Amino acid sequence: LDLERPLALTVRDRNVLVSGDPRSGKSWVAGLLAEQLMLSRYAVAVIDPEGDYRTLEALPGVRVAGEDHPPGPGDLERAFRFPDSSLVVDLSHVAYTRKVDCLQAMLPALARLRHTRGLPHRIVVDEAHYFLRDLDPEVARDLTHGGYTLVTYRPADLDDAVMRHVGVVIATRHTDPREAAALARWTSVDPARLTAVLATLSVSEAVLLPTADEAGGSIVALKEVFAHGHVPLT
Numbered sequence: 001l002d003l004e005r006p007l008a009l010t011v012r013d014r015n016v017l018v019s020g021d022p023r024s025g026k027s028w029v030a031g032l033l034a035e036q037l038m039l040s041r042y043a044v045a046v047i048d049p050e051g052d053y054r055t056l057e058a059l060p061g062v063r064v065a066g067e068d069h070p071p072g073p074g075d076l077e078r079a080f081r082f083p084d085s086s087l088v089v090d091l092s093h094v095a096y097t098r099k100v101d102c103l104q105a106m107l108p109a110l111a112r113l114r115h116t117r118g119l120p121h122r123i124v125v126d127e128a129h130y131f132l133r134d135l136d137p138e139v140a141r142d143l144t145h146g147g148y149t150l151v152t153y154r155p156a157d158l159d160d161a162v163m164r165h166v167g168v169v170i171a172t173r174h175t176d177p178r179e180a181a182a183l184a185r186w187t188s189v190d191p192a193r194l195t196a197v198l199a200t201l202s203v204s205e206a207v208l209l210p211t212a213d214e215a216g217g218s219i220v221a222l223k224e225v226f227a228h229g230h231v232p233l234t
Helices: 026-039 054-058 073-079 096-117 137-143 177-187 191-199 224-228
Strands: 015-019 044-048 062-065 086-090 122-125 148-152 166-171
Touching: 015 026, 026 044, 026 054, 026 122, 026 148, 044 096, 054 062, 054 086, 062 073, 073 096, 096 122, 096 137, 166 177, 177 191
Parallel strands: 015 148, 015 166, 044 086, 044 122, 062 086, 122 148
Antiparallel strands: none
């Protein structure tokens, strides 16, 4: 485990997976990545099934939608009229089956917007294992261009069609060997070693797995994430 080497992570045009147990800090990490992009005036769409990202509304150009009704395609077009606007879609008050229906309409609409306008620059999908099981063709094509952050505690349920386009994998604590083994398979890490590393992480720790060039073939401890509230981005 590489603990000492400084690291700056390039996320533009790359898909990022943030994975870990419930309440292990994975949404915190994903929120920090989104926050830094928003502060740099990138347009970010956050699909927020549980209301974990509402605090991002405090940032310039960020608004929250979905409290009254989930936004439709027209609402998304208006939300991303300008390249420095971001949107958090809070679906915490929507029943699970309705959330799936919303995402089946929302993700293709966002993919079309990215194709025609280039906005939003990044789409964050929390609970990705629920919403990316059967990939819509437009979303599948859009994934090949990068710009997605996928957050999940069940990476074993993500399809290979999704994972083959993930370039950066950040993991917080995982105590389920099955989920750690899924990450090991996609990141070419020895399963027993990765299972041991992820099971011993505290709620204040995260690691970068070797899929990213910046990891240099190692598992890199991201010590600064929780200590200073940021992931160094380039």
